[in-house]
Amino acid sequence: MNVVSPASASTEPVTSDGVIAAGAYVDGRRVANIAIDEAGSWRSKPDHVVWIGLHEPETQLLKRVQQQFELHDLAIEDADHAHQRPKIEQYGDALFIVARTAQLDGDSIAFGETHLFVGEGYIVSVRHGASTSYKPVRERCESCPRALARGEDYILYAILDFIVDNYSPVLETIQVEVEAMEAEVLASAMTRAQIERLYLLRRDLLRLRNAVGPLVEVCRRLEHDNLPMVRPTMRPLFRDVTDHVRTVQERIDSLREVLAFAFEASLLVGQAQETAISKKLASWLAIVAVPTMIAGIYGMNFKHMPELEWEYGYFAVIGAIVTVCAVLFWRFRRVGWL
Known part of the structure; x- marks a missing residue:
């Protein structure tokens, strides 16, 4: 032809x-x-x-x-x-x-x-x-x-x-x-x-x-x-x-x-990208929720809160926050969400 x-x-x-x-x-x-x-x-x-x-x-x-x-x-x-x-x-x-x-x-x-x-x-x-x-x-x-x-x-x-x-x-x-x-x-x-x-x-x-x-x-x-x-x-x-x-x-x-x-x-492909973004947002939201929750508890102006009088209370709370956030980050990273 x-x-x-x-x-x-x-x-x-x-x-x-x-x-x-x-x-x-x-x-x-x-x-x-x-x-x-x-x-x-x-x-x-x-x-x-x-x-x-x-x-x-x-x-x-x-x-x-x-x-x-x-x-x-x-x-x-x-x-x-x-x-x-x-x-x-x-x-x-x-x-x-x-x-x-x-x-x-x-x-x-x-x-x-x-x-x-x-x-x-x-x-x-x-x-x-x-x-x-x-x-x-x-x-x-x-x-x-x-x-x-x-x-x-x-x-x-x-x-x-x-x-x-x-x-x-x-x-x-x-x-x-x-x-x-x-x-x-x-x-x-x-x-x-x-x-x-x-x-x-x-x-x-x-x-x-x-x-x-x-x-x-x-x-x-x-x-x-x-x-x-x-x-x-x-x-x-x-x-x-x-x-x-x-x-x-x-x-x-x-x-x-x-x-x-x-x-x-x-x-x-678009749905997969949206899902990946949603997972990342959910992961960071969970990590940020830990210090937010703890800060919210100690931000309540109650008169009798025993931990407020403890000499090492501040360091213990900061340490707990860092530890929990690090564990969550490690876990989310391991499952591929971060």
Whole structure:
């Protein structure tokens, strides 16, 4: 799997109306850069495949694409309004697929969407929100015409595989932070800032899992269902993507469990520290109570207290106080309270 991190991903020029690239391919080789309004005619030529990439297109551009490929109104409506759940839908002989993308934006995860229209002789990708450019996918496919010559379903596989691969840099960055946080927890109780960060990490991981999870069903259908535009020879590749998605799920679950254990360990460390402090306070309180009690007794202003007339009474009381306090200190130290 070829992972391209968001930081190093190459970018593609985007026209004012949202077109990133539009090309016609024959036998895996680009034969022309085409205009959107010519896409339908190129697609109708024998053995031609039209590959169009759009980034946050305007409604009018989507309508033009719809006219060229006779796309379903509901699919166009979904592509025009983002915030869709990952899914796969069949409209006649065409497929409409939604996948969620993820990138690190500072200390949090930013999510985006990719909508894919796949039909006879064409594939259209529509990107919304945070997403790495698909230029590396196009370049990799064009560098291997034999693979690209397989057709639209191979391009679909390449894009889905790229989306899943780019979950890895996000998880690797989070894993480094989680491991550092886990080491700090064992050293001392977590601060408020650390607890807040732990909560944000668990929230982002949950959102990422919700974005990744439905892709398993999407890839499963591409692998097992007799869907149009997916040839039997492509099913092992989609099975590979399914395995990658499940691996990502397992990593997310593992990180969330580590964060949960880290929080529980922090609570235990904090409780242990509080218990140790309480023991120390109780020990010193018991030691201080001895001279306090004796001083309180002899501080009572009774007229008849025989010890007050004893010549060595003061020294005896001081000696008793020191002895009892020393015994208590030794005892508390021995049991580990001091």
